[in-house]
Amino acid sequence: MSTIVLVGGSFLGAWAWERVTPLLTAYGHQVHPLTLTGFGDRAHLGSPDTTLTTHARDITAAIEHAGLRDVVLVAHSYGGAPATIAAAAIPGRISRLVYLAALLPEPGKSLFDSTPAHVVDAIMETVRDGRIPVMSDEIIDAGFGDHGLTSEDRAWLRARGAGQPIGTYQDPAPADLGAVQALPRTYIACAGDLGAPPSMPGMEVITLDAGHWPMITEPELLARVLDEAARS
Template structure:
């Protein structure tokens, strides 16, 4: 059965980062919609200090509403786990399956910055203060994300932009445990992922959890692995009315 995938990128990225994933999904007969979050990618010129988590949740929810999409497979990579859980809470009737790829699985009242390891959170704050005028976080070095593929790194690096830090310090007004939609968590275990807690939380919520032998930038370094996993979701996961 043909499905509609809505692919949501993480911090510093844009819709462009799915270019190695979308062709295979479309070749398999599925529709693919790839929003760019406010202040990132080709919308980087719209960034400002008040771009927050709710801005990005509304970005995705609005795409679902204005494009009149239903039964979608909503996918969020990394930071976008915060976003897609929020969008699924905002427009649950439009979601057929939810997928978080090596990212956050928030509960109500949590902040992304508090869900990071303490050393990473400190680095985000210091980077924002020293290099981002107090409100922008410069891109993390790709080697810190487990990337050893220099060709992929060379493709990614020049397209990454500063990320609005408010999205990490805003509290979630939604929680993964409050969702009725079926969830899948794809854990990238080919690097020292800081999201082990998220995989455990997802499992505790009854989500399907699958491990991928990939680094955090699986969208660029191991797209075939990711596509295969997403196609399985499209076949197996559906609305739990």
Template sequence: MSTYLLVHGAWHSGQCWERVVPLLTAAGHRVLAPTLTGYGDTVHLAGPEVGLDTHVDDIVGLITEEDLTDVVLVGHSYAGLVISSAANRVPERIGQLVYLDAMVPEDGESAADILPISQGMIDQAMASEGGWRVPPPEPPFGLFGVTEPADLEWLRSMLSDQPVGCLQQPVRLDNPAVNTIPRTHIHCATDFPEGITRRPVPAVQRNGSPSQVWELATGHDCMITMPAELTELLLKLG
């Protein structure tokens, strides 16, 4: 049995993994899909004091409280930052890092450094009432690559504003032990938004082994549009 810890991205909640969790569980694995502070059923906790560090605390706290080890730690989108800093703090508990169509940071980088388009969101949030809310975007191709009407209705029901601190606070990757953790990158290969550039994955991982990059022929929210195919890839790591 492996332990999968699935971390949702910006604006979402742990509910977005609802189609993946039972598939991994049915394969005999333990699965946790928490909602980060300020989203979903914790939306009342959202505010200007919530940021990346808050979410790293959420994940590290869950790992230590549940005494999890050899964790397959999956971060979607913005959560690439969360899992990176979390692994930096408890590398001995992480067996795999999975960047699911995610931001892949270097030490000291923020979301705005990795994805310059984020700066526009920060500027809008700072100018808005309260100065901290970043509302969910709706690109022309659909919401995060989701286009089916029923799926869109379900997705919209779980979305909430993103605290601006999540885009401003830097990742910490100053623990050499984090470099030994194997990484896998899963890219969503269709409906790629204009103005967003994905960083190329180096041919060799930081631990010296060849990089592992897989693709899914779907949009950004693959856990909603291709849960079975995503699960099949994740099971290769368990």
């Protein structure tokens, strides 16, 4: 069986995988959901100095400290950016990268560099104390298509989510991410999401019949797909 490391997207910590982790464990995998600096029970550690680089180091440190190898690194949404940087830094420990409705960083660019200026301006208007607040229902509905979240899911996400440190969107990725190209990669697109998944040579693309947060809305379906990806 596989060693699976789970990285959530913006606002999320290890708690976001609570519905998926026991299912993957039941499949026989060793599962490590991570909480990045500034989220979950590490929310108090976040600051304006928390960057994309910080989060990439969180991931490499967790993997190296635990002595993990042959890791299936699963990254959701924003988590795709620091996970890619981490995988490029320790490719010998990674057996497969699995992107879940994820952002892929561009070498030498920040996430804001790849975002339309009017969207960046709108986000910056919401920033308080160096953080982007957890999304309102209006933003969720407008920005994520058929996301599948029930009112209870939204309340759960909002109650436990933590604001995103703004530096994570402003910090440029390393100029060289080439080591990732040699790793097996799977992209799991969510059918409810707006837009098309990225197209990259050598990357398998699977479409999941779910919205943007399948670890919350479709845990059994997601666990089955992750199990299949881990075994491939």
